[in-house]
Amino acid sequence: MSHQGTPRAIRGTKRYTVIGTRPPRVDAPDKVTGRAIYGPDVVLPRMAYGKILRSPYAHARIRAIDTSQAEALPGVYAVVTARDLGQTTDRTAQVGESSVSFKFLCDNNLASDKVLYVGHAVAAVAASSPHIAEDALKLIKVDYEPLPPVTDVLEAMREDAPLLHEGMYTESLAGPSEKPSNIASYFQYLKGDPAQGFAEADVILEREFRTATVHQGYLEPHAATAVWSPDGFLTLYTTTQGSFDARAQVAEPLGCPLSKIRVIPTEVGGAFGGKNISYVDVAAALLARKAGRPVKITMSRAEVFLATGPTSGSVIRLKIGAKRDGRLTAAKAELFYEVGAYPGSPVGSGAYCIFASYEIPHGQIDCYDVVVNKPKTGSYRAPGATQATFAMETLIDELAEKLGMDPIELRLRNIAHEGTLLVTGNRHRSIGAEEVLRTTRNHPHYKAPLGGPHRGRGVALGYWGNWGARSSAMINVNEDGTVTLTTGSVDITGTRTSLAMQAAEVLGLPLENIRSTVGDTDVMGYSDSSAGSRTTMATGIAVVEAAKDVITQMKARAAQLWGLPADKVIYERGMFRANTPDGIQEMSFAALARQASAMGGPVRGKGDVNVRRWGGAFGAHIVDVEVDPETGKVHILRYTAVQDVGRAIHPGQIEGQIQGAVAQGIGWALYEGYVYTPQGQMLNPNFLDYKMPTTLDVPPIDVVIVEVPWPEHPFGVRGVGEVPIVPPPAAIANAIYRATGARLTELPMTPERILRSMGVI
Amino acid sequence: MRPFAYEAPSSIATAVDLLAQGGERARPLAGGTDLLVQLRLGLREVDWLIDIKRIPELRHISYDPNEGLVVGAAVTCAELGEHPDVRRHYPGLWDGAGIIGGPAIQGRATLGGNLCNAAPSGDSIPAMIVLGATCTIAGLQGTRRVPVEAFCIAPHRTVLRPGELLVSLHFPPPQARTGACYLRFTPRAEMDIAVAGAAAWVCLSEDYRRIEAARIALSAVAPTPLLVHSASAALAGQVADERCLAEAARLAQEACQPIADVRGGIAQRRHLVGVLVKRALRGAIQRAKGELPHD
């Protein structure tokens, strides 16, 4: 493990006291002792247990629901269905930065007229024990009219395909479609003249790629505990990436003012994008209101697979053209992303990422968001980018082979820079793509001998745009000179630590003097979800603002004490200083803190921001594999991940993030994927047949951190968590090709598919 | 999960009585690593679970060079692996029993349970078959013996009648110049379920050149773990070379009846049978020659 941004890669290096060190995570002691309270761990007095009845059909109309027998079962406190939502007409609801259909939002919580996937919630029960609640579910009679399902993205686009939403027309800048369609939206990007670009090419490559639906695979299932006060205030304990978005997702269906809902986020047992959407919060709230007691709903693993938000399966058609010297002349992509039951797939981010690594003079991207009878997809770590990059980086590798060029050299010849105009119409600002590639090429791994037959080495480059958005931070100065940092950002990756480190750096205080916590929706200002790799960056800016605010206020108190104007006081390394007529005055932060509140009330710094400029980042991965030529089994021998993080606040946590993302990428590449019957039944909603990598499937992963600071963050942070899941499937596919001569174009690259591609079976 | 009653008798006689009373609605509980999952999923329903782990005879392992190995039906895989004689004298058995789950599963799962679950993919069963293991079954009418290869009759169905209890498994004493090996194919390294598996047992001639007798058994490629008589017979008397291994593999591929499911396809499974039979035979031959370490 090395923290070795090369000297060339690190620009504008500054010396920091806390930034760049590896202190213990502030959340670790509670987590290693079992004391941390996750969603399923919440217990309240008189609490009942909720369970959800789910559709056995992938597509059916609900004719009637009879809950009377379930209600009569002893131990049952309440039964709810969509009728308890009392929804009327559709409208646009606001959740975070997104507009969503009110009807779709409600229907995904509890289906009203139709069920659209196996596992779709239909009713919920609260009872004195989970077992009784389950017994009661069996007593609910639902009269379904089964309809033909469609689960394949290309089939769903056919004119004669069964329609999920009879009244849905394709949204497009070209105007809505003439007839209802499963294509929820269509968008096109065009740069230059692709026909001319391909005409100029010496080599043209074209392939179709497929990727399976995959799940984030967090170990903690979704869980929410709701309790109402007699005067109509709801408190919701839930495992979520964004407590404010969770509040909005409950307020809208319940028609409840935001001020009447308090969301207290629990510790989150893994999310990776999958805990932005509420799946059990609304049902828990409805049951708790009806039962007149707290209700906790915890999903089973099967429910997590069937009824949360995995990421899109996709079909990608890709064509690239290049000159003999390797320079790309044109690129054209068609992205067909399954979105599941309701519109809103990550196809747009797929489009942003597919060509983002390179200078491409002529390009076109056509994006289709297609509904199918599967659960509504959610976000999964760099949503949309991994599928698209699998296609592009595989074809780039093939191009390198065709041209007889080194794959990294080919990429460097086309690499994007600051100012590059992308096919999507935006221009890159400061980026570290070239630094990442050069660091990768110089890594010993890239030149090391493979050391045996049936082995191959692959590389791939990946991009993710990251995010900024709204964050709220507050720093309370305590009477003993310690401070309490509270933000509205849920900690899913160790941000309590990385934010406290930024506060410590600005405040000049030792890290152990800073208590770092997450505040709930009654306490903090609106904070967007901890998503898009934004928290250490954007909430970091809010924290820096709050820390500066504390210093300003403390300087004013010191000035008051010394009878000076505030601008005469300087603050350095925990000491306030000023030249006064009586000589140099000095006072420590702690000494001033003791008097500060008595002088002018408590000192509380705040930072509330909406960060609109964020820095995208690149990662390049090298992987060596060995493929058993008789069985098609892939063994990963060595893995190196190089990534530009902007500035490494906590290198240990960054390594962990990158290693974890690579492990997920390995799973996506080799093992994971929803398997469906033609009737839309998922065959593998468990960890035995939905195969996530174990300790034995993931090698030690060498992480190389490159720092090209993002100029709009005080320390240069870009964001870390998502970039490293983007390259693995492509890198592994390229390595398999070098080991076997077989080009895999479908994920997961199972042994069966590898044997087929090799012509063995 | 439907409610049920639980009993933990301390003798075979009581257990058999309880099982007989419960009939089809009673089931013995050994490690529970399959059964509890099946009950939770509603794949099986019971009114009575009879915990057999408190019956001393079922928790016992004994080994005698002349009598062979007796493993109580409720002996866990972990206990089996910790027994010095098992891994030394029956490494082929440990090939199968040692890969049923990780250490936490090994701490509960039993050889008897793996057999009584009668999954086509049960990893320990082909090894038991090629080693010539015999089941001792207790019932109200006394005990009977059934060879392991005849124990499973359909997916998750066995020859056990209501009221009967698998008591122990008996393995013949190891002979000179014999060796056994079980291999399975899984997409992941371990902690996985077999797409296909093959066990081989061989007895070599005195000069170690010829196979005097052999047994081949397969998992996950037929409704039950399968003893391949044709391949076993074809190996007898043959020079232990690649040509004869290939012939055994071909016969095993002919005999298997794979289905396509979420874990693998028909062509893939048939292909894997060929690969695994050859590899298992090589392993068994090496063990018979004393070339392969025991685990």
Added chain:
Amino acid sequence: MALVWIPSLLRDLTGGKATVRVSGRTVAQVIEALEAAYPGIKARLAPEGKLAPGLAVAIDNVVAPLGLRTPVEEESEVRFLPAVGGG
């Protein structure tokens, strides 16, 4: 005047032009100016008085938080694009 990048799917209305210069101090005014020059474009970009569902607007490469009310500078570049989110 602001430089507006016309999405390819709207170029049937602009006679194939990929960029257009129009005046306007907000996104709403830019769209009104586009509508004056290319009738029908407003109905596709901002029907019902707000940006079309799933559409976002970026001013000088920054995704604008205020939609139609976002200020536009004299030399700004305006781009319409699909809204995207992170994990």
Added chain:
Amino acid sequence: MTERVRVSAVINGEPVEFLCEPRQSLLECLRDILGLTGTKEGCNDGNCGACSVLLNGRLVNSCLVLGVEIQGQEVTTIEGLAHWDGLNLLQQAFVAEDALQCGYCTPGMIIAAKALLDREPNPSDERIRAWLAGNLCRCTGYDKIIRAVRSAAAALATPRQEVSK
């Protein structure tokens, strides 16, 4: 509702008596009856290891043990490893090596690692990986966990060596 059964056992060194239904797993009994929520449910079918506990010193998945089965037995959960005033060496190593992120697999991982080190004080990296194969972690990619177990093994070995000198 079925008859509840009275179970007496020793949990984390303390005698405990509770009532449960036969269909309730040990995991449910620990979490819902005894309030020991440090043991986590990840899959409820033995494939993730988040519910790992020691039963008479042996590593098991508590989702695959019935509460009634622990009558007269000894159970150790994550809550039994540390006192309020400190962490044991394994827990310290997980903190020092950044061997966790979301932390949901961590109690099971630490219990599993303890079961290994109780038996084999000086395991190789390969052995640690093989032993922990039943414990899924979706956050870390495992590398730092393996390092933590290795460093805990070294720390456990150190005082013994000093004593022997």
